Amino acid sequence: MIVKNSKTLLSVEGLRASINGTEILKGIDLTVKSGEIHAIMGLNGSGKSTLAKVLAGHSAYEITGGTVRFEDKDLLELAPEDRARAGLFLAFQYPIEIPGVANTQFLRLAYNTIQAQRGKDELDPLEFDDFVREKMKLLDMNPDFLDRSVNEGFSGGEKKRNEILQMALLEPKLSILDEMDSGLDIDALKTVANGVNQIANKDNATILVTHYQRLLDYVVPDFVHIIQSGSIVMTGGKELALELETRGYDWVTANKQSIAGAVA
Amino acid sequence: MSETATTDYLDCLLKSWSTKSNQPLSWLNQLRASAIDYVGTQRLPTKGDEEWRFTDISALARLSFQSAQSNTDLQAQDIKHLHLKEAKNSLVFVDGHYSAQLSTIIDSATLEIGNLSEFLLTHAAILESHFGQYAKFDNNVFAALNTAFLRDCALIIVPKNTAIAEPVHLLFIAAQSEVTSYPRCLIIGESGSSVTFVEEYVSLREAAYVTNSVTEISLSANAHARHIRIQRESTQAYHLANCAVSLVHGSNYQSVSISSGAQISRYNLDVQLIDEAAECTIDGLALISDNQLADTHTCIDHIKPNGTSRQQHKCIVNDKAHAVFNGKIIVRPHAQQTNSSQSSRNLLLSKTAQVDTKPQLEIFADDVKCAHGATVGQLDKEEIFYLESRGLSETAARSLLTYAFGAEIINRIPVSSLRQQLEQTVLNQTQDNKL
Numbered sequence A: 001m002i003v004k005n006s007k008t009l010l011s012v013e014g015l016r017a018s019i020n021g022t023e024i025l026k027g028i029d030l031t032v033k034s035g036e037i038h039a040i041m042g043l044n045g046s047g048k049s050t051l052a053k054v055l056a057g058h059s060a061y062e063i064t065g066g067t068v069r070f071e072d073k074d075l076l077e078l079a080p081e082d083r084a085r086a087g088l089f090l091a092f093q094y095p096i097e098i099p100g101v102a103n104t105q106f107l108r109l110a111y112n113t114i115q116a117q118r119g120k121d122e123l124d125p126l127e128f129d130d131f132v133r134e135k136m137k138l139l140d141m142n143p144d145f146l147d148r149s150v151n152e153g154f155s156g157g158e159k160k161r162n163e164i165l166q167m168a169l170l171e172p173k174l175s176i177l178d179e180m181d182s183g184l185d186i187d188a189l190k191t192v193a194n195g196v197n198q199i200a201n202k203d204n205a206t207i208l209v210t211h212y213q214r215l216l217d218y219v220v221p222d223f224v225h226i227i228q229s230g231s232i233v234m235t236g237g238k239e240l241a242l243e244l245e246t247r248g249y250d251w252v253t254a255n256k257q258s259i260a261g262a263v264a
Numbered sequence B: 001m002s003e004t005a006t007t008d009y010l011d012c013l014l015k016s017w018s019t020k021s022n023q024p025l026s027w028l029n030q031l032r033a034s035a036i037d038y039v040g041t042q043r044l045p046t047k048g049d050e051e052w053r054f055t056d057i058s059a060l061a062r063l064s065f066q067s068a069q070s071n072t073d074l075q076a077q078d079i080k081h082l083h084l085k086e087a088k089n090s091l092v093f094v095d096g097h098y099s100a101q102l103s104t105i106i107d108s109a110t111l112e113i114g115n116l117s118e119f120l121l122t123h124a125a126i127l128e129s130h131f132g133q134y135a136k137f138d139n140n141v142f143a144a145l146n147t148a149f150l151r152d153c154a155l156i157i158v159p160k161n162t163a164i165a166e167p168v169h170l171l172f173i174a175a176q177s178e179v180t181s182y183p184r185c186l187i188i189g190e191s192g193s194s195v196t197f198v199e200e201y202v203s204l205r206e207a208a209y210v211t212n213s214v215t216e217i218s219l220s221a222n223a224h225a226r227h228i229r230i231q232r233e234s235t236q237a238y239h240l241a242n243c244a245v246s247l248v249h250g251s252n253y254q255s256v257s258i259s260s261g262a263q264i265s266r267y268n269l270d271v272q273l274i275d276e277a278a279e280c281t282i283d284g285l286a287l288i289s290d291n292q293l294a295d296t297h298t299c300i301d302h303i304k305p306n307g308t309s310r311q312q313h314k315c316i317v318n319d320k321a322h323a324v325f326n327g328k329i330i331v332r333p334h335a336q337q338t339n340s341s342q343s344s345r346n347l348l349l350s351k352t353a354q355v356d357t358k359p360q361l362e363i364f365a366d367d368v369k370c371a372h373g374a375t376v377g378q379l380d381k382e383e384i385f386y387l388e389s390r391g392l393s394e395t396a397a398r399s400l401l402t403y404a405f406g407a408e409i410i411n412r413i414p415v416s417s418l419r420q421q422l423e424q425t426v427l428n429q430t431q432d433n434k435l
Ligand SMILES: Nc1ncnc2c1ncn2[C@@H]1O[C@H](COP(=O)(O)OP(=O)(O)OP(=O)(O)O)[C@@H](O)[C@H]1O
Pocket: A019, A020, A022, A024, A042, A043, A044, A045, A046, A047, A048, A049, A050, A051, A093
C-alpha cells in the first residue's frame, strides 16, 4: 500500500555493478518506502537477480558506481550479515542446499541471531519448535521439513516455501523475493502469496522479482518496474504488468523513452 | 619390504623382547616368537615403500620408547569424564595393561567379555582358533610388533543368536609418556548375534608416546557388528593401528571411525568378505589441524558372490595438516554380483592444508556394480553467502558448514552421548578456520 508521508526504506541511485569485469548493472535508480510493494520484471539475463544479490551483499560483485541507503545506513558499507541484521531479506531464486544441517537448527540459529541483534529474547529448541510450527501453518508446510537437512532434496516449490518461512520468522523490513513464484503450482502460489500478504504491513516493504503477471493478481504491487540490460527503463502501476503481458518486451524497447518520460 | 639392516628402533625392541611372559600356553608363545622372528628380518617402512608413500615415520626410528610398564595409580575418579553413559560394560586398559579396577562388567551372563589372562584359562580353544588368524603379520611389521609385545587383549564373544542392546566400551588410555603400548582386541560374533562396541584411544594429557594396536573381528553367519572407533590421542603421539575383519555368509559389519588425535596416525582396515552375501558399511572422518598427519588405508576384499560394500571417507584438514586416504577395493573373479561404492570427500580449511586421496579398484569379475568418486575442495562461497544473508557472521557460517560436513559421518554413530561429544569437538576445531 502507498502510505502518505511514509519513510523511505531503500534508496538506490545510479547503482553500477560488475562481475569478473563485465558490467551487469548500469545505473539503477529505485526508491522504496515503507508499506509499498514493488514488482521488478524483465527478460532472462537482464540483471534482476544481480540487483537482488548486490543489495544483499554478495562478495562476487564489484560496485563500480552509485549509492544505496537503507533507512539511515549506507548499505554498501555493511557486511552481508549486518544487512540481514538491519532488516534486509533476500529469498533466493535458487535456494542453497546444506546437507548435514537440520532445517530446524538452521532456522533457529538465524532467528536467534536476529533476535539477539534486536535486543529480544532468544528461543530454546522447544519454544522455537512451537513458534516455527505456527508459522509453517501459515504456509501450509508439513512439519517434517523441520527435521530434514536445509533444502536438501526439497522440490523446487518446497524450497520456495522454506524461503518464505524464513521471511515469516525473521520479520524483515525489506524483503526481496527473487522469483518466489517459479516452480509453484497454482494452489501453492495462492498459499505462498497469502503468506506474503499477511506479513506485509505499513511498516515494511516487499520487492517481488517475477516473470509472470499471475503472481501480481495475488500480491498486488503498488509499482511495477521493467529492467532491461541492467537499468530500469519503465516504471508504472500494476497495469504496467498487464500491458507487458499483452504487448511483450519489444513494446518496452520501442517505448521506453516516452513512457519512462511520462511516468517521471 | 626387503631384508636390509634393522633400525635402532627395531633393534632396541628386539633386544628387549623375551618370553618371560605370564602366558603359559605354548601356541601363544609360538605365535609371539614367530612374530619376533619376522620383525628380525624387517626394517621400518619409509616413503620409498608404496604403502607409505605419503606418510613419513622416520621420526619414529629415532625414538626408543620401551614397552609401557603397568601404571597402577590411576583412580576411577581420574577417568570419570571418559565414561560412556550408554555403555553397561566397559573394559579399560592403561598403557596397554588391563585394569580390572577401572573396568565394569555387568553382562557376563549374556556376553563373554574379559581380558586375555582370564580367557586363556576359560576359553583357550576358541582363543587359539581366532587369535592372530585375521591380522596376519607376514606383511606388516607393526602387526608383528604388536603380536610380539602385546601385554593383554580385550575380548568379546557374542554368543549365538544373542543381541546385545547396549554398546560395549573398550577404552585404551595413554597415561605415561615416552613409552610404547600395544593394545589388542578380539571380537567374535557367533552366528545370528548382534553387538555394538566402541574402541576408543585417548590420552590423559599432551605427551609423546607410541600406540601400536591390532584389532581382529570375526563374524559368523548372519552376525552383525557395529564398530565405532575413536582415535583422539595426544597430538604428540604416534598411533599405528591395524584392524582385520572377516565376514562369512550374511554377516554385516558397520564401522564408523573418527581420527582427530595423534601427531601421525596410520589406520589400516582390512575387510574380507570370505563368504557369500556378506555386507559392510565403512565410514571414516579425519579431523586434523596444525602439523597433524592422518593416514587411512582400507582394503575391502570381495572374495565370494553377492557381497555389498559401501564406504564413505571424509577429511577436514586445517592449518598445515595432511590427510591421506587410500581405499582399495578388490573384487575377485568369483565375486559376481558384487555391489560396491566408495566416496572420498575432503575439505581443506587453509591454503597450506593437504590431502592425498587415492581410490584403488581391482576388479576381476564382470558382473559387478562399483561406483567411486573423490572430491577435494573448500567451503562453498554460495553456501556461506546464503547463511550470511540470514544474519550469521562469516565465522559462524564457516563453522556451521564445516560442522555439517563432518556431521554426516558423526550422525551414523549409534551412541548419542558420543555423537554429542564429537559434534562439540568438530565445533571447537573449526571455530577459527582461515579460508
Ligand atoms: N560470473 C559471471 N560472469 C559473467 N557474467 C555473469 C556472471 N554471473 C552472471 N552473469 C550475467 O549477468 C547477467 C544478469 O544475470 P541475472 O542472474 O541477474 O539475470 P536475471 O535477470 O535474474 O535472469 P533470470 O530471469 O533468468 O533469473 C546475465 O547475462 C548473466 O549471464
